[in-house]
Amino acid sequence: MGSGVMQLELPLEFRRTELVSRGHVCLGDEVVSYIIKRSHRRRSITLTIDEQGLRVGAPWQASQRAIENQIRKHGAWVLGKLTAWQQRRAPPRRWQDGETLMLLGEPLRLTLAPAPRTTLRDGDLLLVGASAHRLPDEVAQQVIAWLQEQALACFHDRVAHYLPLLVVPPPEIRLSNARTRWGSCHRDGRISLNWRLIQVPLRLVDYVIVHELAHLREMNHSPRFWQTVGRAIPDYAARKREIRTEAHRYLLG
DSSP states (O other): OTEEEEEEEEEEOOOTEEEEEEEEEEEETEEEEEEEETTTOOOOEEEEEEEEEEEEEEEETOHHHHHHHHHHHHHHHHHHHHHHHHHOOOOOOOOOOOOEETTTTTTEEEEESSSSEEEEETTTTEEEEOOTTOOOHHHHHHHHHHHHHHHHHHHHHHHHHHHHHTTTTOOOEEEEESSEEEEETTSSSSEEEEEGGGGGGGGHHHHHHHHHHHHOOOOOOOHHHHHHHHOOOTTTHHHHHHHHHHHHGGGOO
């Protein structure tokens, strides 16, 4: 790739060979918005549903009529999946005492205490020192800062674990706040890892880390790349599916 970067994306992605836009279509009495991604490499129109709603993958030259016909053809499936996603979506977080957040897939109960500005874990409790007048946004910033500290320590540990298996040089590790990808690898030996990964189970953290480390050997997604991933994580295909379909359940922001 010309940019010298390999990226492991969350749902929305942008590349030079792709064009991303938005549209809407009527399905019965409902107007459904969707994201369409055109690609020179794609040969057919595909539909997927995730936390962003309906996503359409289409060949570069596909007409709008062909795209909408495909959506209408599968209208019942689209509406059913969208309804299921809406039911799964967590309510907005209020950052109040007693709320639950995730650390490596395990629940922690947020406990606000009248104490100096500190954040400590005590078993399944996350104790946050906060005055009675602290705003929710301030509590959020404190908790997220703590999660980012945990993320960086965890990522360094897991990278060190997998380096001997992949036989790659130690990379520089940076935390990412990206909304559209889990991680990225640069040709200069840097890898960026989304701090939100610290919320998902360790097996998924490991998959993303191995994925990015493998790019230090293969800056592509060729069979050789996946063979490299498979040497460290034989069940990588199952983890790949899981992070695409289940990771959203753990995320707070």
